[in-house]
Amino acid sequence: MSTTGSYLIKGARVVGADAADLLVENGRITGVGSSLQASGATVLDADGLIALPGMVDLHTHLREPGREDAETVETGTRAAALGGFTAVHAMANSSPVADTAGVVEQVFALGQQAGWAEVRPVGAVTVGLAGERLAELGAMADSRARVRVFSDDGMCVSDPVLMRRALEYVKAFDGVIAQHAQEPRLTEGAQMNEGAVSAVLGMAGWPAVAEESIIARDVLLAQHVDSRLHVCHVSTAGSVEIIRWAKHRGIKVTAEVTPHHLWLTDELVRSYDPVFKVNPPLRTDEDVLALRAGLADGTIDVIGTDHAPHPSEAKECEWAQAAMGMTGLETALSVVQHTMIESGLIGWADFARITSAMPARIGRLAHQGQPLEAGSAANITLVDPAARWTVDPAAMATKGRNSPFAGRELPGRVVATFLNGHPTVLDGKLNTPFADGSAGQAAGQPQAQSREG
Amino acid sequence: MKHLLSTQDLSKADAVRILDTAEEMAAVSDREVKKLPALRGRTVVNLFFEDSTRTRISFEAAAKRLSADVINFAAKGSSVSKGESLKDTAQTLEAMGADAVVIRHWASGAPVRLATSGWIDAAVVNAGDGTHEHPTQALLDAFTLRRTWARTNGTASAGTDLSGMKIAIVGDILHSRVARSDLWLLRTLGAEVTMVAPPTLLPVGIDGWPCTISYDLDEALAKRPDAVMMLRVQAERMNAAFFPSAREYSRLWGFDDRRLAALDDHGLSDTVILHPGPMNRGLEISSAAADSPRSMVLQQVRNGVSVRMAALYLLLSGESRSTARSQADTPDTVPAAAGTAPTEENAS
Structure with missing residues (x-):
């Protein structure tokens, strides 16, 4: 169980550019260049592979504590590692809700114990996600979990005064409010995108304006109090326009899009198969194209998977009864490659920006999202862009079988993932978890490891 | 099948x-x-x-x-x-x-x-x-309409369709499974359909449907429909601001005695009235209309x-x-x- 090994990655195309060797020693990248030599290092032939900075997900549902039947930190971070992620932000809608220092520290510690990816808990904005009073944001920020991202995801902070106060308050510790933009009154009972398809299917609509009106309000609030706003899972063309406008005005807003909203549309709902039920809902072709364009031009900053595993019984039922959400960690890279890179909209350097550098910056993760150069923390994903594979949810590491991409052939395969210089994934399979040398395998003494980075 | x-x-x-x-x-x-x-x-x-x-x-x-x-x-x-x-x-x-x-x-x-x-x-x-x-409701409506249309045209109904028949569907289109099933089937059978409703009770996205939209029942009746299908309106809709009051709904979109008389005034002797039931008498349809010889309500049940x-x-x-x-x-x-x-x- 050596965690201090050194690795020489030979001939990888660094962020899609020319081939080079990467030397990894003691958790850091110590050299990038041609024909590097290192005695004692394990050599990995990366010919034909692309080296990327480890992916960082701003939006992951790990379900623990409370819904361990759907996912655990262990299974969710295994899925993350296999998907090329070295860090995930665990959303706060667990049970109990992550609205106290105690819960976020628990989730943080579970992540360290698991060792498959860095787990950064997201703190709830309001107590119990109830939208009534602020949770102890300062206590979560000061906890060992050092929470910087706060979100009631799944619920919208719809009260404008509460949203204003939250935006103001997190300035004290450089936090960000990640808003689930959904006007609740406009979406009561909503089942799917409101439009031509919902009209025929006879399902209560989730109109685009319910998202756009909250984003418009929030960017103005963020401007007014000069704070940081992050918009979760943007899903409509109108939202992209509002965010573009806000950025032109210099408002500190960032935005995320999910892989599924870059590809799938509400036409799939005609099957009434709840695997396509998600919040915000799948929209139209026009929205998909606007989201892709917004992601390519930087209006949308990051990919967030909104990985939302559910037990099968939550989807084996009527549409209206089914839970909302889709898995995403193990398909994100491939779906983004398909929708954004193979369509010619972006290159691998952009991919690194939207899946690693920007999400790490928004989440204030110091040793994630760094460029692949000497001195950086060795968080690295090796990808075979020429590989093709068919999505089989039963073969995934996540407990969730609710992948909307089941049966589709996708490009790109994660071959290896390095977390702090340790390969959590090798040859496309789970290797061993990262275990901090100073603490030993699951040996406690968390204070020794929690202060780094 | x-x-x-x-x-x-x-x-x-x-x-x-x-x-x-x-x-x-x-x-x-x-x-x-x-x-x-x-x-x-x-x-x-x-x-x-x-x-x-x-x-x-x-x-x-x-x-x-x-x-x-x-x-x-x-x-x-x-x-x-x-x-x-x-x-x-x-x-x-x-x-x-x-x-x-x-x-x-x-x-x-x-x-x-x-x-x-x-x-x-x-x-x-x-x-x-x-x-x-609600496909079997649509089929029984089509069956009833086809018999009416055949009688109007002096033919037997077997083997025929509804080509040229003009049908108005009136009421809560948004929440009606009957309206949807009726529209697809009546169009397949060649009828022309007008949907009449307050704008709040029409679904967003209806523009692509193969029908004419009207907010005005009197105007729709003046266009000489061969059949008028009244839909049930639930009074609870009022509480969700779909319309201001039951009385206003009834005045503007109900098939009341005045509109029953208007059919005669327009000389529409063959025009029939349908309702999938159960009826809210006095709301979307008056008793005089429901019990008139034009009413097909019981034939619909039998069919x-x-x-x-x-x-x-x-x-x-x-x-x-x-x-x-x-x-x-x-x-x-x-x-x-x-x-x-x-x-x-x-x-x-």
Whole structure:
């Protein structure tokens, strides 16, 4: 169980550019260049592979504590590692809700114990996600979990005064409010995108304006109090326009899009198969194209998977009864490659920006999202862009079988993932978890490891 | 035809075949012995997740007149909160030998789910799902309209369609499974449809539908419809701000005595009024209109049994015809021809 090994990655195309060797020693990248030599290092032939900075997900549902039947930190971070992620932000809608220092520290510690990816808990904005009073944001920020991202995801902070106060308050510790933009009154009972398809299917609509009106309000609030706003899972063309406008005005807003909203549309709902039920809902072709364009031009900053595993019984039922959400960690890279890179909209350097550098910056993760150069923390994903594979949810590491991409052939395969210089994934399979040398395998003494980075 | 889930995917040939078969079934219902042995030994389950006595007894009468065994299963309320899932319920019923499941559900798409999920093999008949579709209601409406149209044109109805017929559908289109099923089927049969409603009760996205939209019932009546279909309006809609008050709704979109008289003023002697029931007298339709000679409401109910007999017959005796025939051919049954197809019992 050596965690201090050194690795020489030979001939990888660094962020899609020319081939080079990467030397990894003691958790850091110590050299990038041609024909590097290192005695004692394990050599990995990366010919034909692309080296990327480890992916960082701003939006992951790990379900623990409370819904361990759907996912655990262990299974969710295994899925993350296999998907090329070295860090995930665990959303706060667990049970109990992550609205106290105690819960976020628990989730943080579970992540360290698991060792498959860095787990950064997201703190709830309001107590119990109830939208009534602020949770102890300062206590979560000061906890060992050092929470910087706060979100009631799944619920919208719809009260404008509460949203204003939250935006103001997190300035004290450089936090960000990640808003689930959904006007609740406009979406009561909503089942799917409101439009031509919902009209025929006879399902209560989730109109685009319910998202756009909250984003418009929030960017103005963020401007007014000069704070940081992050918009979760943007899903409509109108939202992209509002965010573009806000950025032109210099408002500190960032935005995320999910892989599924870059590809799938509400036409799939005609099957009434709840695997396509998600919040915000799948929209139209026009929205998909606007989201892709917004992601390519930087209006949308990051990919967030909104990985939302559910037990099968939550989807084996009527549409209206089914839970909302889709898995995403193990398909994100491939779906983004398909929708954004193979369509010619972006290159691998952009991919690194939207899946690693920007999400790490928004989440204030110091040793994630760094460029692949000497001195950086060795968080690295090796990808075979020429590989093709068919999505089989039963073969995934996540407990969730609710992948909307089941049966589709996708490009790109994660071959290896390095977390702090340790390969959590090798040859496309789970290797061993990262275990901090100073603490030993699951040996406690968390204070020794929690202060780094 | 394996299932009957919606009228949107029903071809014109299938629709006419169902209506023509229903004409034959109607002749059976006029006989002293209102029974055919066609589905003897087959089991039809009425699986109702939503109360609807009218639709259930209509299906029950239809299945019994075809000699099928009928099991009624009322799974009231929210099934999941009470425990058993749709999947388990359906598989349980199939394990008891259901050949067809007639499902009524408050959730749009539940019958589609049942038919396509692979949970069961039985034929699925949609008896109304949420605000999606109600195909047998549309078929009985089309059956009623086709007879009206044939009478107006002085022909027999069998084999005909609704080409050239002008039909206004009035009321809560947004929440109406009947309006959706009617529109697709009536268009397939060649009718012209106008949807009349307050803008709040029309779905966003309706612009692509093959119909004319009107907010003005008087204007729609002035365009000389051959039939006016009034939809049930639930007074609760008022509380969700769909319209200001029941009285205002009734004045603007109700088929009241004044509009009944307007049909005469326009010289529309053949124009009929339909309503899927149950009616809110005084809200969307006045008593004078509901009880007038123009009202087709009771014919619709009667025709409902014939149409549902036709649907069950075509679904259950179709691909399994050999099974049905071998049962029907056993010595002490009625002559085989009557047992397998009611063609010889044709009216006229």
